[in-house]
Each structure stands twice: as C-alpha cells, then as structure tokens.
Amino acid sequence: xxxxxxxxxxxxxxxxxxxxxxxxxxxxxxxxxxxxxxxxxxxxxxxxxxxxxxxxxxxxxxxxxxxxxxxxxxxxxxxxxxxxxxxxxxxxxxxxxxxxxxxxxxxxxxxxxxxxxxxxxxxxxxxxxxxxxxxxxxxxxxxxxxxxxxxxxxxxxxxxxxxxxxxxxxxxxxxxxxxxxxxxxxxxxxxxxxxxxxxxxxxxxxxxxxxxxxxxxxxxxxxxxxxxxxxxxxxxxxxxxxxxxxxxxxxxxxxxxxxxxxxxxxxxxxxxxxxxxxxxxxxxxxxxxxxxxxxxxxxxxxxxxxxxxxxxxxxxxxxxxxxxxxxxxxxxxxxxxxxxxxxxxxxxxxxxxxxxxxxxxxxxxxxxxxxxxxxxxxxxxxxxxxxxxxxxxxxxxxxxxxxxxxxxxxxxxxxxx
Numbered sequence: 001x002x003x004x005x006x007x008x009x010x011x012x013x014x015x016x017x018x019x020x021x022x023x024x025x026x027x028x029x030x031x032x033x034x035x036x037x038x039x040x041x042x043x044x045x046x047x048x049x050x051x052x053x054x055x056x057x058x059x060x061x062x063x064x065x066x067x068x069x070x071x072x073x074x075x076x077x078x079x080x081x082x083x084x085x086x087x088x089x090x091x092x093x094x095x096x097x098x099x100x101x102x103x104x105x106x107x108x109x110x111x112x113x114x115x116x117x118x119x120x121x122x123x124x125x126x127x128x129x130x131x132x133x134x135x136x137x138x139x140x141x142x143x144x145x146x147x148x149x150x151x152x153x154x155x156x157x158x159x160x161x162x163x164x165x166x167x168x169x170x171x172x173x174x175x176x177x178x179x180x181x182x183x184x185x186x187x188x189x190x191x192x193x194x195x196x197x198x199x200x201x202x203x204x205x206x207x208x209x210x211x212x213x214x215x216x217x218x219x220x221x222x223x224x225x226x227x228x229x230x231x232x233x234x235x236x237x238x239x240x241x242x243x244x245x246x247x248x249x250x251x252x253x254x255x256x257x258x259x260x261x262x263x264x265x266x267x268x269x270x271x272x273x274x275x276x277x278x279x280x281x282x283x284x285x286x287x288x289x290x291x292x293x294x295x296x297x298x299x300x301x302x303x304x305x306x307x308x309x310x311x312x313x314x315x316x317x318x319x320x321x322x323x324x325x326x327x328x329x330x331x332x333x334x335x336x337x338x339x340x341x342x343x344x345x346x347x348x349x350x351x352x353x354x355x356x357x358x359x360x361x362x363x364x365x366x367x368x369x370x371x372x373x374x375x376x377x378x379x380x381x382x383x384x385x386x387x388x389x390x391x392x393x394x395x396x397x398x399x400x401x402x403x404x405x406x407x408x409x410x411x412x413x414x415x416x417x
Contacts, residue, residue: 064179120195160274306338
C-alpha cells in the first residue's frame with residue numbers, strides 16, 4: 001500500500017471509528033439515563049420512547065447574488081479508451097453543470113446523491129454503521145434542476161473530485177461558485193469513485209482503487225497515480241472542448257446553455273488527485289487560465305518551465321502540506337510556479353476538509369479527532385478562498401483576502417518558503 005493510501009486509510013479509520021464509538025456511547029448514555037429516570041414499578045408498563053427525529057442534512061446556503069441551477073450530463077470521449085478498463089470501451093464521464101440561475105421559476109431541488117452512490121460512499125468511508133443512507137440521499141441542496149439561467153457570459157470552472165470520492169462531495173463549492181456567477185462543470189471519472197451512477201441503471205465502482213492498491217511498491221503506485229492525473233487532465237480538456245467548441249454538423253450541443261460560457265475565462269480546480277489533475281491540465285492546455293489544488297500530492301509534477309505565468313493556488317492541511325510537511329511535492333511545485341501564486345494551509349484541517357464530508361458530519365455532531373476544525377468552518381474557508389482566487393484570476397477583481405493573514409480566518413496560514 002502506498003503512502004498516500006496508508007494516510008487516506010488512517011484518516012478514514014480515525015474518522016469512522018470514533019464516530020461509531022461516539023454513536024454507541026451516546027446511545028448507551030441515553031439508555032442509562034432513561035433507566036435511572038424510570039421508576040422500577042413503571043418499567044413493565046411504560047410506553048417506549050419515541051425514536052429521535054433524524055437530522056436533516058443541508059448544503060450551506062451559497063453567499064453569491066444568484067440562484068443556482070443544475071443539469072446532469074453523460075459524456076463519452078470516443079477518441080480515448082477507458083484507462084482502467086480498456087475492454088469497457090470509450091472513456092466516460094458524468095458531469096454536473098452548475099450555473100447562475102434566475103430566482104423562482106420551475107425546477108425542484110436537485111438531489112444530492114443517488115441511493116446507490118450514497119450507500120457505496122458510506123461503505124467506502126466505513127460510515128455505513130453510523131449514518132443512514134436515507135440521511136445522505138435526503139441532503140437538501142440549493143440548486144434547482146433545470147432552472148432558467150441568467151443572461152450574459154460567465155467564467156467556467158471545471159472541478160475534479162478526490163480519488164475514490166464521487167463528484168457529489170464537491171457540491172458546496174460548486175453551488176457557491178455558481179451563486180457568484182460561474183458556470184461549473186463538476187466531473188465524475190469512470191471507475192475512480194466508490195460508486196457513480198451512469199445511464200442505463202449502471203453504477204460503476206472503484207476499479208482504479210483496486211489497481212492502485214495492488215501495485216507492487218510505493219513507487220509503482222505513485223507512477224500509476226501520475227498516469228491517472230494525466231488522464232484526468234485529458235478529461236478536463238475534453239470537457240472544455242465540448243463546452244466551448246462548436247458541435248459537429250448535425251450533432252446536438254453537449255449542454256444547451258453552453259453559450260453562457262466565456263471561453264476566454266476558464267479555470268480548473270480539484271481535491272486531492274483532482275487538484276493534481278487541474279495543475280497538469282494547465283500545463284498541457286493554455287485555455288485554462290487559473291488553477292487550484294486542494295490538498296493533492298503532485299504525482300504528476302508541475303513542469304520545470306512552469307505554467308506560463310498563469311495564477312495558481314495551493315490550499316492544504318497544515319500537518320501534511322506545510323513547507324516542512326510530509327508531502328515533498330509541494331515545495332517543488334511552489335518553486336516551479338511562475339505566475340501569481342499562494343500557498344495556504346489550514347490549522348486543524350484534514351484531507352477531507354475541502355469537501356462536503358466534514359460539513360455534513362458536523363451537522364450530525366460528528367468530528368474527526370485528528371481534524372477538529374468544525375464542519376461549518378471547513379466549508380466557509382474553502383469556499384471563501386477558492387472563490388476569491390477565481391474572482392481575482394478570472395475576473396481581474398482584486399481580493400484583499402488573498403493579500404495576507406486575516407483576523408477573521410485565524411486558521412489560515414500564508415506560507416512563503
């Protein structure tokens with residue numbers, strides 16, 4: 001098992017096991033308190049206590065001026081075979097298109113995950129005994145399916161999730177960016193998540209996880225993940241092609257609202273492997289004007305020649321991604337970045353801080369003891385700094401938040417080795 005997988009497994013265990021233990025301890029304490037409060041003579045006739053009402057999970061309300069719409073699209077790159085299962089045929093993607101929408105109008109709240117996606121995510125994160133599938137699928141989002149878009153043209157940001165995680169775990173960031181006037185293409189890469197629903201009732205699971213886990217050495221795992229970052233970068237460029245190019249004669253447009261995208265203002269961001277893929281997409285695709293890596297190892301290094309002077313943000317954990325931290329790829333990347341750049345670390349954060357997981361876990365009273373940053377702060381810091389970065393990089397609007405430390409965000413450190 002490679003170091004990244006060992007660290008990820010450790011984070012999963014420290015998250016899941018204490019949560020399960022906390023749930024058990026809470027149930028035991030409740031039972032003991034009930035027993036103490038109930039007279040012995042009443043135990044035979046007392047009615048059972050009503051079951052507690054399950055907590056309704058909710059994606060935080062975005063801060064931008066626009067309502068949010070969402071469409072789901074299936075995309076197939078017929079020019080490439082699937083890198084994990086070549087016999088399966090062409091490379092497939094699922095894409096959630098988030099966009100600034102008109103308030104009111106038609107469209108129900110977009111679902112968070114399908115039932116099977118939720119079940120497999122909880123199982124993969126070893127939380128299936130602590131959180132009900134129905135709670136996850138019942139998560140309230142802010143986006144409305146098929147909402148009417150606002151007018152004008154808008155920057156595009158392509159988002160790629162962490163290895164093994166479904167795209168749904170970047171919903172908070174996607175909705176925030178859309179509310180601020182961005183079109184967001186949030187990707188699922190086939191065979192790279194615990195479970196992703198595809199058309200035809202198919203749910204593709206993480207074949208890639210098994211392949212990386214079976215690698216004979218740490219070095220072999222790193223090389224395979226570097227290839228995966230390269231493949232994801234190709235996915236990102238392909239999506240940009242589909243959203244900003246003209247469809248072939250007689251072919252329908254990939255997305256009916258593609259005309260609202262400004263092809264000269266394109267960014268990419270991702271969590272973990274998705275962050276590495278975003279950097280590599282910039283290296284090979286000059287259309288991508290800015291990028292963000294959220295706590296991802298640079299398995300595919302930033303080129304020695306840099307990224308053509310384009311801006312880049314590295315946002316990560318203090319323990320793992322400080323200059324003297326465990327991940328030695330970040331100092332190398334920092335030296336090679338040749339444009340505007342920031343290296344920010346977040347105290348008390350963990351690898352999943354930059355996703356929805358701690359945001360939703362916090363609503364259930366669950367905290368990873370190795371990453372005690374509250375869930376609401378996790379979401380607020382991620383959306384504030386990533387949103388500010390793209391406002392500055394793609395809209396040329398200066399963002400004081402990125403100038404230096406803020407008293408409002410004492411957890412955030414500006415690194416400058």
